[in-house]
Amino acid sequence: MAGISSLGIGSGVLTSDLVDQLVAAERAPTEKRLAQKTQQSEAMLSAYGKLRSAITELRLPMRQLSAADNLKAFSASSSNEDIGVSVDSTKASRGSYSIDVTSLATSQALASQTVFADKDSTSVGQGTLQLSVGDKVTNITVDSGNDSLQGLANAINEAGAGVSAGVIDTGSGYQLVLSADNTGSANAVSITATEQAGAEGLARFAFDTADPAANPAMKETIAASDAVMEINGIEVTRSTNSFENVIDGLSFDIKDVGTSTVKVSQDFGAVADRVQGFVDKYNALQSTIGSLAGFNADAGVGGLLNGDSTVRSLQNQLRQTLTGVVSGLENSNVRSLADVGITTDAETGALKFDRAEFETQLKNNPDDVTALFAEQGRTTDSQVEFVRSGTNTQPGKYDINVTQAATRGELIAGSAISGSVTIDGSNDELSLTVNGNTTVDLTLTQGTNISAQALVDDIQAQLNSNAALRASGESVQVGLDSNNKLTFTSGKYGSESNVSITSVEDGTAFGLSVATGTAGQDVAGTINGRTAQGDGQVLYLGSDSGPASGIQVRIFGDQTGSRGSINFVQGIGKSTVDLVNSFVGADGRLESRTNSLNRDLEKIQEDQVKLDQRIESYRERLVKQFSAADSLISQLNSTRDYVTQQLAALAPQNNRNNN
Numbered sequence: 001m002a003g004i005s006s007l008g009i010g011s012g013v014l015t016s017d018l019v020d021q022l023v024a025a026e027r028a029p030t031e032k033r034l035a036q037k038t039q040q041s042e043a044m045l046s047a048y049g050k051l052r053s054a055i056t057e058l059r060l061p062m063r064q065l066s067a068a069d070n071l072k073a074f075s076a077s078s079s080n081e082d083i084g085v086s087v088d089s090t091k092a093s094r095g096s097y098s099i100d101v102t103s104l105a106t107s108q109a110l111a112s113q114t115v116f117a118d119k120d121s122t123s124v125g126q127g128t129l130q131l132s133v134g135d136k137v138t139n140i141t142v143d144s145g146n147d148s149l150q151g152l153a154n155a156i157n158e159a160g161a162g163v164s165a166g167v168i169d170t171g172s173g174y175q176l177v178l179s180a181d182n183t184g185s186a187n188a189v190s191i192t193a194t195e196q197a198g199a200e201g202l203a204r205f206a207f208d209t210a211d212p213a214a215n216p217a218m219k220e221t222i223a224a225s226d227a228v229m230e231i232n233g234i235e236v237t238r239s240t241n242s243f244e245n246v247i248d249g250l251s252f253d254i255k256d257v258g259t260s261t262v263k264v265s266q267d268f269g270a271v272a273d274r275v276q277g278f279v280d281k282y283n284a285l286q287s288t289i290g291s292l293a294g295f296n297a298d299a300g301v302g303g304l305l306n307g308d309s310t311v312r313s314l315q316n317q318l319r320q321t322l323t324g325v326v327s328g329l330e331n332s333n334v335r336s337l338a339d340v341g342i343t344t345d346a347e348t349g350a351l352k353f354d355r356a357e358f359e360t361q362l363k364n365n366p367d368d369v370t371a372l373f374a375e376q377g378r379t380t381d382s383q384v385e386f387v388r389s390g391t392n393t394q395p396g397k398y399d400i401n402v403t404q405a406a407t408r409g410e411l412i413a414g415s416a417i418s419g420s421v422t423i424d425g426s427n428d429e430l431s432l433t434v435n436g437n438t439t440v441d442l443t444l445t446q447g448t449n450i451s452a453q454a455l456v457d458d459i460q461a462q463l464n465s466n467a468a469l470r471a472s473g474e475s476v477q478v479g480l481d482s483n484n485k486l487t488f489t490s491g492k493y494g495s496e497s498n499v500s501i502t503s504v505e506d507g508t509a510f511g512l513s514v515a516t517g518t519a520g521q522d523v524a525g526t527i528n529g530r531t532a533q534g535d536g537q538v539l540y541l542g543s544d545s546g547p548a549s550g551i552q553v554r555i556f557g558d559q560t561g562s563r564g565s566i567n568f569v570q571g572i573g574k575s576t577v578d579l580v581n582s583f584v585g586a587d588g589r590l591e592s593r594t595n596s597l598n599r600d601l602e603k604i605q606e607d608q609v610k611l612d613q614r615i616e617s618y619r620e621r622l623v624k625q626f627s628a629a630d631s632l633i634s635q636l637n638s639t640r641d642y643v644t645q646q647l648a649a650l651a652p653q654n655n656r657n658n659n
Helices: 018-067 149-157 269-295 309-323 353-362 366-373 452-465 469-474 572-585 589-658
Strands: 073-076 083-087 095-103 108-110 127-133 136-142 162-168 174-182 189-195 220-221 227-233 234-238 240-249 250-255 258-266 342-344 351-353 374-381 382-390 396-404 410-413 422-423 427-434 439-443 447-450 476-481 486-493 498-503 522-527 530-535 536-541 552-555 563-567
Touching: 018 269, 018 486, 018 572, 018 589, 073 083, 083 258, 095 439, 108 127, 136 149, 149 162, 149 174, 162 452, 227 240, 227 250, 227 427, 227 536, 234 240, 250 258, 258 522, 269 536, 309 572, 309 589, 353 366, 366 374, 366 572, 396 552, 422 452, 439 452, 439 469, 447 452, 452 469, 452 476, 452 486, 486 498, 486 572, 572 589
Parallel strands: none
Antiparallel strands: 073 258, 083 250, 095 227, 095 258, 108 174, 108 220, 127 136, 127 189, 162 174, 227 234, 240 250, 342 351, 374 563, 382 552, 396 522, 396 563, 410 486, 422 447, 427 439, 427 498, 476 486, 522 530, 530 536, 536 552
């Protein structure tokens, strides 16, 4: 019997189309359910994404308002456009200043008096030119390879000596011109020449800034000068035309000499703009929530997130944070947002901002308005300063007790200075190490009959101008104790503070020898009854120290015992930022809901794969069953045909027999 090569051949009924219809009927209910779940999960993810974006937008303006400095914006104006002024609101304060600029900073310029016939071939001489600019000394070698005016200019420019060189064609010959790269008298150029025997000529470029007449071969065409200005009659000098932080928070950019009146005033409008930014973002968030979770009574349809517990929780917590009285401000003139003109529309839930009322309150009650938004520590001791809070610091009042005041590291000379001293090449070098990591090399000014105070002044001046100290931000104060001994005191407080003498040529005359000073001490004490840690003058609690955890205060002075208390007010800025983070942070509620929905989508994809596998097995089973049935039907049909044929063959014979 022949096999079945295609479904339906044997039966004419059990065809491939019938298999497809049965498979489709089996797949449809599950596939529809998975598609609905996918669509719903993706819609929820999209909705949560929009909500996350709107919540995140609220964080930036509230983070700005949570910083006290942003509630104290200042602006500055100058009556003379050639005397520009910029302001740093974190340091500035209101004031008016009379400015008189009498001199601008200039760069020194020099020109050779000798006129050379050719810039490329005429010899200038060979040897070494030593260029001194400020503290920098550079040696320029002139040999047969660069023995020309242009060769010398190129060598100077390539040396990075702080001087730029050029060659000018005067029409009757060539001259070398030099200019200091930086302005100010400290950057004046001095040049000494060491000539090679038999190839003299470099002396024509020597120049002594201290005595220009001593080197007539070079002419000073522009003298180096500092910028000089008087601020309320006090003279201030800078090496450039920029005066940075000459007054706390103010910097000046000078373009010309002249006078100006500079006024610094608090910019209430700038602060109000920041608050308006918060109100706008909050209202945008409410609008987003309304579109996602609102209910249309007329249509009887709610938003996708209508009734969502995460949305309800967000709204409730925001309402509590923004409408309640800030803890710690219960007895203040400003206690809540309503007191500064920020109220809630009962119908829409949006905030309304009375800008004029806010600016009035900011002007009349600046500390309270600052505390309303930003964290603030109010201390009862004027020599205790709030530094910062920690992530776990709770609003409240905390007592402060100091058991050990902070001190600075100090070194005291081994013996006193008796009378005047003489400093020469045998005892003028001294090296210090400050706070364990900054090396300071000093060369004392030589002289005879130097008084102890003059020596102190000389050392202090050199320390104040020392590049290593300035770069590290460290400082050292020099003085004389009651026994006329030299003292070196670090400007830093705490256990890392110290001053050591690492080398001294011959300090017998002023009592100095290689020695290590006495290290400073960190402040010690308690905050809210908990033992605090000390770092210099800063007393602080760790992250697991009760409600005051993480709070930091700076203790000035040397008084021990009770130092009053600090009332920590968190402000709604920090509270709102923390609330936003609790929803959109890595472990936030929205992140949790999003992760859950993503897991649902992954599960749906797994179920889809399982469905495909089950349906494929179902199809294979149907095909096998249909093939078997088709084969059986084909066999029955063959049998039927055979029997029919046999009966038909017998029929004539039966008919003849009957006749």
